[in-house]
Amino acid sequence: MSTYQMGPQTHAVPMSLFRDNRNRVKSALCESQKFESRTFVLLEGGKDVSFNDTDVDFHFRQESFFQYMFGVKEPGCYGVVSLDNGESVLFVPRLPEEYSVWMGHLHTLEEFKSMYETDRVLYCDQLDEFFSKANPSLILTLSGVNSDSGLSAKPATFPGIEKYVQNCDILHPIIAECRVIKSPEEIEVLRYVAKVSSDAHKQVMLKIKPGMTEYQGESEFLHHSYSVGGCRHTSYTCICGTGLNSSVLHYGHAAAPNNRVIRDGDMCLFDMGANYCGYAADITCSFPANGKFNDDQKLIYNAVLDARNAVLKEAREGVSWVDMHMLAIRVMLQRLKEGGILKGDVDEMIAAGLGAIFQPHGLGHLIGLDVHDVGGYLKGQPERPTEPGVSRLRFARVLKANMYVTVEPGCYFIDCLMDKALADPNMNKFLNNEVYERFRNFGGVRIEDDVWIKKDGCENFAIVPRTVAEIEEFMSGR
The missing domain is CATH 3.40.350.10 (Creatinase/prolidase N-terminal domain)
Incomplete structure (x- = not known):
């Protein structure tokens, strides 16, 4: 053979x-x-x-x-x-x-x-x-x-x-x-490249520290993916945003080449995926550069983590991806309300479009031979929604067994979107402005997993520390 x-x-x-x-x-x-x-x-x-x-x-x-x-x-x-x-x-x-x-x-x-x-x-x-x-x-x-x-x-x-x-x-x-719809053999290739990418992310978390540059984190990822996993290519340009750069959704492009010096107190948002035999991984880890979350970082990180956990609990065959996106937004806004950033009724916040201020992208996408894989909006499938937030979804289908998707909720404090919310009375009424302004230079948090959809649930192929306690304990090993 x-x-x-x-x-x-x-x-x-x-x-x-x-x-x-x-x-x-x-x-x-x-x-x-x-x-x-x-x-x-x-x-x-x-x-x-x-x-x-x-x-x-x-x-x-x-x-x-x-x-x-x-x-x-x-x-x-x-x-x-x-x-x-x-x-x-x-x-x-x-x-x-x-x-x-x-x-x-x-x-x-x-x-x-x-x-x-x-x-x-x-x-x-x-x-x-x-x-x-x-x-x-x-x-x-x-x-x-x-x-x-x-x-x-x-x-x-x-x-x-x-x-x-x-x-x-x-x-x-x-x-x-x-x-x-992935075959069993494809699933095993995807499992492998996700494992290689997960281990490479963990190496970055062990090596990164204040005083290093963002590209040194990228270099660690590339080295492990190739030297250990045999992945000569990545599936996309590595995103290694720290500090305010972590709120730039596609940071790392030619004009912003992962070249900032990392500072003590920064959040790191590293979105990187290896590629093996043409098959892609796409994993994001967010963590504090010094290995220890402060209270504000815990609040935002846990809001995103709870949104991710809610989706992983519900995702299975027969579930609407649009509903999963809305579930993630609802959970995240509720946690931000509990943390004092927001006030008022969460459903009314969603109706006002506030979810798209904090998470301007969709929940995730199909993945396979392309990192944003084909099949999102084919003829005969649901068309792209038009409402704020869900209009950014890369697909709006009902999930089927053996689909392979990313689940990537995020919460970002992006200047132009913050200004938009503050200037819009329909959104401003939900903001505790003084608390909200405190996060203006925070950056962002994204948690992204690569997930195999099954008839009765799903399996996450991204094997990395995810809770605050897991991340802090793992990074203490540096």
Whole structure:
């Protein structure tokens, strides 16, 4: 049995995972409508991308739909699946012999066939010849809008494809829905990468201290994820916000590259996830830089933790994700009221949109081969809500068994949103202004777990210290 594995201590991903994915997509397509014989799925893999105009390439990451169906490491490939019999054909670039000087051994077609467990392997320049012999009635290519980015997948193309009848609309919603529900083999890869990421977060918590820079925390995470877990990539740019930066939701970008010096008394909000065989983790840990919570930090952290705990208790098949978001908001506002920041009726606060002042993002998202995985707003699924707060949800579906989601409530004190609440009489009436202003430079807290949805509950794959007592005890080991 062929596997993807970075080393003997890392998880062995069986190539049967991708074969089963191909079969699942074929079955789903055939159940969706009746196709004429000689219908084929055609996917195009990712290409090497040069750094600007240089001869240096970015680290290659396989296109996610192609990874889902074929699990191929190499760039420049194509894949074909017959809907008649499920036969899979991988097409690889025909490389000049001198490439072996620079790239090492060039695999033969038989070696590729054994490596990726497809039925056949041909060269990319044989695509037109293949389809000419197959005489397809229809070629299904992939195009569809990603509801998170607004960008569209580009349909496969090759010289001569214009001779054949093609459809680029049918495949996308089918394959995207297949990706929403994880197979047992996918769950084990996701469990592994979440464990690696959890352990990397714990290493950061042990090493971080006032006087260090944010990027040193990022460096610890990257080192452990790669050196121990074999994760060459992260799933997104690491967010290592401390102090006021912890209220910047997507901190760590090029203009704010995790470069602040950490101060005693800061809260740290570190949102980082490793990536293994294309599968993502997305975990956030919030903790005090000096290892000891002060009273204000305890209040905000426990409000977020209680919101997270309430969701994990209720999340299971058949539960509305919108309801889970509202549950988290309701619990968090109630705890802020009990802590003296808010006053009045919690339901009225929610109706006024106050929840979105403290948590301007959604409760979480689907996760898998993409950190914000496909399937959020497909045709036939609930449309994006429009109310404050829930309008930011990346999906609004009823949960199904074997979905995999993040649960990430947060509470932030963001200047522009604080000013908005203070200036709005419909919100201001719920604020104890003097207490509220005390938190203006607090930053924020987010707790994010990676959660497997089951029929009768859920399982959290993020294994890190979570309560105040657990964090303080763990960090005391420094």
